[in-house]
Amino acid sequence: MAEQSGDCFDYIVVGAGSSGCVVAARLSEDAGTNVLLLEAGGRDEHPYLKMPLAFLKAMPDPRFNWTYMTEPEPNLDGRRLPLPRGKVMGGSSSINGMFAMRGHPGDYDQWAQMGARGWSFADVLPYFRKLEDSWRGEGTFHGKGGPVQIKPIDLDVxxxxxxxxxxxxxxxxxxxxxxxxxxxxxxxGEMTVDSRGRRVSAASAYIKPALGRRNLDVRSGVLVHRVVFEGKRCVGVEIEGPDGPQVIRARKEVILSGGAYNSPHLLMLSGVGPAAHLKEHGVAVVHDSPGVGRNLQEHxxxxxxxxxxxxxxxxxxxxxxxxxxxxxxxxxxxxxxxxxxxxxxxxxxxxxxxxxxxxxxxxxxxxxxxxxxxxxxxxxxxxxxxxxxxxxLHPESRGWVELKSADPREVAAVTLNILxxxxxxxxxxxxxxxxxxxxxxxxxxxxxxxxxxxxxxxxxxxxxxxxxxxxCYVAQHPVGTCAMGMGEQSVVDSELRVIGVQGLRVADASIMPTVPGGNTNLPCIMVGEKAADLIKGRVLPAAELPRRREAA
Known part of the structure; x- marks a missing residue:
């Protein structure tokens, strides 16, 4: 039996990556709300995580990278592919190549057509503008003064x-x-680098400016074992404490932001997923959700x-x-x-x-x-x-994430199934x-x-x-394993609430029904921005779009 820690928060955000940092920072803007942000990785203070060109050193370094690997890939001669994921505050935004892209407007219109109401390009553009401090200045497509500084790659060599x-x-x-x-x-090309030549990660853009808030508690090096349910209501999380498992309670909601591999893994460990698969590993079923861990896409x-x-x-x-x-x-x-x-x-x-x-x-x-x-x-x-x-950019193939066991310390089994x-x-x-x-x-x-x-x-x-x-290898843009807009296979609804339970949302790349046609860091930050507003019960009005020019 896990020990009750005595800690209780309005919101608990699990995962301080490209989306989780945003959700936690934005929720804590309300001084009457207290927020806990949990990250299994460490601090993000090393110079490799600040110097843009040093991402080539940071990305493969096991101090900063979880060093996940796929299962033998069925269409790649049985090779196992490395899956770099950030092991520090800021998640993969702290080790990635910093490319600033959104994908094509049609990518988001496709989400809406699939049933993800409120996620068309006109709906998400206000959030892309909100997050930006663009070198281009404020305009129809860009924002000025947002947390994420974006500058051009204009090195003359x-x-x-x-x-x-x-x-x-x-x-x-x-x-x-x-x-x-x-x-x-x-x-x-454009990149998330600030005017001082430093990497802009989700942690540096959102969490560090918010650390002075008394209502925001940020903890690194904390592994979450599972989400805790009372009946079908999520009431907190179980973490690995110094003296064994401990439960931290949430008065309002838990938000999973572990990414396309870890969010479905945590849901399955907690009893939300394909029932037969959970029973096979001895996990008690809270809700049979066949789409959890499916629909995995990569570039x-x-x-x-x-x-x-x-x-x-x-x-x-x-x-x-x-x-x-x-x-x-x-x-x-x-x-x-x-x-x-x-x-x-x-x-x-x-x-x-x-x-x-x-x-x-x-x-x-x-x-x-x-x-x-x-x-x-x-x-x-x-x-x-x-x-x-x-x-x-738009693969047809779909992979899957599955449990290897009910041990939360054992990473998920990932099969990309690409090509x-x-x-x-x-x-x-x-x-x-x-x-x-x-x-x-x-x-x-x-x-x-x-x-x-x-x-x-x-x-x-x-x-x-x-x-x-x-x-071939992958562009490190995994999405889709807790997707909305998938009919009976949907894991979350259009407000990112986990279907079939209460008090639990997912906000990260896993909710995307299809992978955007470009680098996914900015789309993940956008998801965090929109998720925070959905939790607060308000959303920005859709943008009025000019006629789009087609390439000649």
Whole structure:
């Protein structure tokens, strides 16, 4: 029997990630409400979590990453894929690549069409504006003065203008703003980095400014075992205390914000999920909810690389004396290469003209995937290589999250099941061929010598399929495992309340019925903003949208 801790709060938020930090901070704006935010990971004070370019060091580091792995993937030759997830305050927003995207407006209109009332693009745009402090200023599509600072990637060694010229030569559109009235084309990337050159995470944007509030209690290093029910009403959470399990009670609601892997895992540990699966693991069923853990979606990603004709990639900036100098420049002034994401151009395009929305994102990176520091005479410089990450934006395949046991310390079993359909495999082949067309067009082609991986000899459908199966990975954008708008498979309703019980909501990427066509950090923050208003019983009015421009 778990011990009652004596603590009691109006709201308990489980998970201090991209959504949970927002929910907790916004709820605590009401001085008459007390809020507890629980995070299983640690503090977010390390310099790697502040310096934008250091995300390449932070992301694989087990001090900051839970190091989850998939089960053997059935369509990827049985490979197990790494699933980086943030193990610190701010969650994955503290270790990600900081890319600021929303996806296509049609992505959110699709949610509404599926039955998620109040989640169309017109409905969510006010929350995207609310969260932003955009370098563009306030306007129809952007906000000014919000918690999340957004700035352009305008480092002058990234060959951005060359890629924009290549777009037009290859027959693709360019866009001044993928979050504006033309959500397709080649565009300058944007990132969540502040004016001092520091990463903007959900923790730095929302929680740190709120820590002085007496009604907000933030605890890190706390593992939640399960949600506690009395009948069908959620009354608190059971945590791992110093002397065994302890229960902390919630007077009003518990909000799960553990993400697409942990929120369904916690629901199932608590008795909400597919009844037969719960019984198989000895979990008493509170509510049979067959959609919990299903509908998992991710963005499959493949890499292409080209050898450079000349030593003109970002590898030049990785000579160790330059790194030392630029680290000092970043620490003192917040400027220089260390204050940026290394991305030449954000490419969001359709591989076939008849598609309604872009199906491919290309992360254009003027550096090799395995780049290392070097110094003449001590450690040789690697060959200069250009690398492109090809992200499939709207996969058909669906995966699942399941229990391995009833032990809350044992992580969930995740099967992404990516590339399960011929449609997905065909789209990935189309992506490779589209990237080859782009990189084979001048002026970008003038910098390239030959294709390094997979190599120009890999041409047929079967050859491309084999390469993609053997090498593809994920963009770290999991969604959908506690989704709304799924009919009988819905886990939450359109107000994010868990169906079949009381006093419990989910607010994170797991509630999304489909994955947005872009990086998911800003959409998760948007979910947190809207969730807080739903809990308060108020929502911002829908935006009046201008006519959208289509890519030429």
């Amino acid at each position: 990234l060959h951005h203008e060359r890629m924009m010229e290549t777009a037009e030569a290859a027959g693709f559109a360019t866009s001044e703003d993928l979050c504006g009235d033309q959500a397709e084309g080649f565009a300058r 499959p990603t493949a890499s292409l690389e080209w050898n450079s004709r000349e030593p003109v990639t970002f590898l030049n900036q990785l000579r160790w004396d330059r790194i030392a100098l630029n680290a000092l420049r970043w620490a003192v002034f917040g400027t220089g290469p260390m204050a940026y994401q290394v991305n030449s151009c954000n490419v969001v395009i359709r591989t076939r003209p008849e598609l309604e929305r872009p199906d491919l994102q290309i992360m254009v990176n003027p550096i090799r995937f395995d780049a290392q520091t070097w110094f003449p005479g001590i450690k040789a410089v690697q060959e200069h290589v250009f690398w492109a990450g090809l992200v499939q 399960d359909t011929e449609g997905d495999r065909a789209q990935m082949r189309d992506a490779v061929r589209a990237a080859r067309k782009i990189y084979g067009t001048a002026p970008m082609a003038d910098l390239l010598r030959d294709e390094r991986t997979p190599g120009a000899q890999v041409q047929s459908d079967d050859e491309l399929d084999a390469y993609i199966r053997a090498s």
